[in-house]
Amino acid sequence: MKSLQIENLALSAGNFKLKNISFHIEQDEYFVLKGLTGSGKSLIMKAICGLIRLDSGKILIDGKDVTNLQPRFRKVGYIPQNSLLFPHLNVEENIAFGLKFKDFSKNKITEEVDKITELVGISQLLNRNVLNLSGGEKQKVNICRALILKPKILLLDEPLSAVDEGHRDKLCSILKSLQKKTKIPAMHISHNKKETELIADRISILENGKIKGVL
């Protein structure tokens, strides 16, 4: 069964339009969607999250049609471009945010936070103010916040764009190893060639409104 299946997606945002977009992601796969800035990659990702309406088409996650579901019922882990952490919460509260809306006890939440921060290697940051973190640290917190909910698919929208060159390769290998450890399929958007080659199991390119399989 495919983890994510996009069938004949049509989207529009203002004058920008995408039509007949179809692709899929296999189980345990790290899929990278490459394309130039403004080609509509982020728009597709937002549509998968349920943050924008489709003009037509279908989105299936683990075989289930989620096209008309609200974002909270889609079980996707979304990691946005600019490390969007909640500025009024500290690192621990940011990571535990999603668990507040599930029937989890306080102890269980602490246990889950400890587990995920240990896995990502940011246990020492738990009490820090998110405004004082570096770009790389912020993105690790973002990853924890998404992974803690055990999503069916991880959606990463240019997650390394706010990370400096020196830390980019390291974060790439952390992302790749996390995906292999957790076995959660990932869809990663990027326009960086080196980053794409380092991390991808399979690459597709979005060009002139069409998806082309490359690897």
Next chain:
Amino acid sequence: MSNNSKELLDKVVGPRINTLSISTISILFSLVFLILLLIFSDIYYLFNHNIGFIAFKEMLLRPEIISAMRMSTVTSLVSLLLILCFSIPIGYALSRFRFPGHTLMNTIVDIPLILPPVVIGVSLLAFFGSPLGAEIKFILKTMNISIISGIGIVLCQFFVSISYCIRATKASFDSIDRRLEHIALTLGCSQWQAFLNVAFPLSRNGVIAGAVMAWARAIGVFGPLMIFVGTGPRVQVMPTSIWLELSIGNIELSIVIALVMVFIAASALTIVHWLGPGRSWA
């Protein structure tokens, strides 16, 4: 000193001394001086008429003044509560959603900001003279409630002050990156939960600042009250007390009440500045 080092010094030294800075800062100082002069004139007047601290306190503790202060406090707090109940959802709707009539409604909620407050009093009077208003008055009368009471005062305060809070609340929601709410939605929140857990806490300072501004405006309402509820003993608030005392020649007492109002305004502004943009989360 070489030319280069002079340029460098010009860049690093704090306040620059030039004709522009001197003239603008002088204008600022003169206005501050004039405002303080007005306030200190009140104090000087009392001092000149041998009203010391004890006499000041005695004047403040007169039953009719206490009653006016109590009425001002209660009505302005009720107005504030109502203003918040309307302003937060309205500010959020105007900030986040685009709907038919958005621009028109955005303009209409600003009308009380530019209307002379007296017009609101006249309009309220006209409304309660209309068939619908008369019907409402009749229903209230059957419940033994008169509009010429705290209710009338609250209505005047509400319409005069609400736009201040709506503006501040909308500006506060505008300043929050709406993608944070999108993230919350993907983390399992409903729209309401995203509002309550992300947008509202992040807009808190702006909402409080708007509420304080609206409250300070509400407690100072005068014109509409004179027209709509009058100056009867049951509907006396601090601004109408000032006018009443002045009209019977009791200038000292009116100045004492005025000073209390200056203190309230100054406290409100201190809170607004304390919660200003420099202290926000962002």
